[in-house]
Amino acid sequence: MSDTNWRLRGSCVTQRVDPDVMYPDSNAADEFLAKRICNGCPVSTDCFLDSIANRDWEGVRAEMTGKQRKDWFDQNHPDGKQARQRQVAA
Template identity: 45%
Template sequence: MTIRHTNFRRATPNPAPAASTWRARGACRDDPDAMFPDGNKEGIAAAKEVCGPCPVRRQCLRDAIETRDTQWGIRAGLTPQERNAVVKEVARRRAKTEAVV
């Protein structure tokens, strides 16, 4: 872990740790198979519930967007279809921003 120094008395951990580090802190780390509920509504709801209070939910979503993981399981509290919509929206916004520049 790298340490970044701040104006505070204590050093704080780097806010963007390596992927393996953030995954190790995920709420799903003890039962990752639960994040692949095979399409049943109860399983999907249970997996989303695990993601709700997860401390690395943003990193998980960022990774899913960057890797275009839109096929399997629940990530960052989103189904593959929901992640696909997010990926498309991010791409649309990037294209719009690039067109303005």
């Protein structure tokens, strides 16, 4: 079983943020608000890595939208589309 206690230390939890805030519609003001909550979160790295490990592209986590995390995954993770293409080309 993985240790998910870090979640309880997240700013979105300790500040009792309405979960809907972290799943903004795709408008810049709502995304900005969610990212501000993540800014300075003490478990941002855990949150980001959990998102990558679980291929979770929903909502804002670690100051990144789901699309931004998915793009990071595609470019940097060994299983990412662009990373695999680079391996084939090398």
